[in-house]
Amino acid sequence: MLTLYHYDRSTAAQRVRLGLEEKKIDWVSEIVDTAMGDATKRPDGFHKLNPKGLIPLLVHDGFALPESTLILEYLEEAFPDHFTLTPKSPQDRARMRLWMRRIEDGIHVASRTIGVCIVNRFIYKEADKLKLSEYYAKMRDETRKNNDQINTELGLESPLLKPSVIAFKNLFKDMNEQLSKTPWLAGENYSIADISLVVYLTRMTSFQMAPLWKDFTYLQNWFEKIKARDAYKRAVDDWGDVTEQRRRENGIEAYPILEQYWHGK
Numbered sequence: 001m002l003t004l005y006h007y008d009r010s011t012a013a014q015r016v017r018l019g020l021e022e023k024k025i026d027w028v029s030e031i032v033d034t035a036m037g038d039a040t041k042r043p044d045g046f047h048k049l050n051p052k053g054l055i056p057l058l059v060h061d062g063f064a065l066p067e068s069t070l071i072l073e074y075l076e077e078a079f080p081d082h083f084t085l086t087p088k089s090p091q092d093r094a095r096m097r098l099w100m101r102r103i104e105d106g107i108h109v110a111s112r113t114i115g116v117c118i119v120n121r122f123i124y125k126e127a128d129k130l131k132l133s134e135y136y137a138k139m140r141d142e143t144r145k146n147n148d149q150i151n152t153e154l155g156l157e158s159p160l161l162k163p164s165v166i167a168f169k170n171l172f173k174d175m176n177e178q179l180s181k182t183p184w185l186a187g188e189n190y191s192i193a194d195i196s197l198v199v200y201l202t203r204m205t206s207f208q209m210a211p212l213w214k215d216f217t218y219l220q221n222w223f224e225k226i227k228a229r230d231a232y233k234r235a236v237d238d239w240g241d242v243t244e245q246r247r248r249e250n251g252i253e254a255y256p257i258l259e260q261y262w263h264g265k
């Protein structure tokens with residue numbers, strides 16, 4: 001029995017759903033969506049399973065595991081007879097892990113900054129004030145809390161936004177270069193590295209930022225190839241994104257500033 005606590009548009013949840021769908025593992029869905037600034041959406045005892053209070057959280061036969069990239073690695077090891085998403089050669093495996101390391105080395109935080117500056121700040125401003133202060137009181141990660149507060153207050157003027165946009169420019173450029181040499185990020189095989197990073201293409205595209213990487217043709221072809229997979233449809237498209245319209249509209253408005261930041265101006 002395998003349960004995933006998650007919600008529709010979370011990039012970290014999309015990544016785990018992609019792994020589950022590619023591997024064709026049966027799973028049960030439990031929605032925990034606190035992202036509108038409402039901590040009451042967590043079921044009782046959730047913090048015992050994941051002290052950070054974040055999703056995704058996997059519970060497999062009573063074993064609770066947070067952290068999306070670790071969940072993907074766990075699924076590889078716990079379900080060895082299913083479709084494999086880990087290459088065989090030690091070099092490709094190391095390259096796969098290097099790509100996944102980028103997420104924890106700043107990309108996930110940069111993605112949150114961009115999201116809060118463009119969309120979540122408006123959601124928080126409309127949220128129930130009492131609920132929002134409870135939400136922040138329960139947020140364990142002080143850096144996340146500080147960043148959220150700066151980004152909510154300053155939006156497109158936040159000093160954290162430009163470095164976040166540049167972090168994506170560097171990531172996408174590096175991915176494009178790798179993909180000019182090999183069909184997948186780790187090498188010859190589709191792996192959890194591709195799954196782990198494709199969700200940021202989905203997210204940044206939802207802000208209508210794609211013209212910024214129009215010259216990264218290898219990256220674009222790779223994205224199209226993954227989007228055409230059945231698993232992507234089931235893991236990403238079918239779950240949708242309740243904030244899709246806001247992402248599109250606010251993204252279009254923010255574009256001129258994002259473009260300046262992208263070019264280091």
Ligand SMILES: N[C@@H](CCC(=O)N[C@@H](CS)C(=O)NCC(=O)O)C(=O)O
Nearest residue numbers: 010011012034035054055056067068
């Ligand atoms: N490092 C964690 C990050 C998890 C994370 O940031 N989860 C976000 C969604 S992408 C979340 O739970 N958001 C709820 C909230 O912000 O209230 C992972 O990879 O699983």
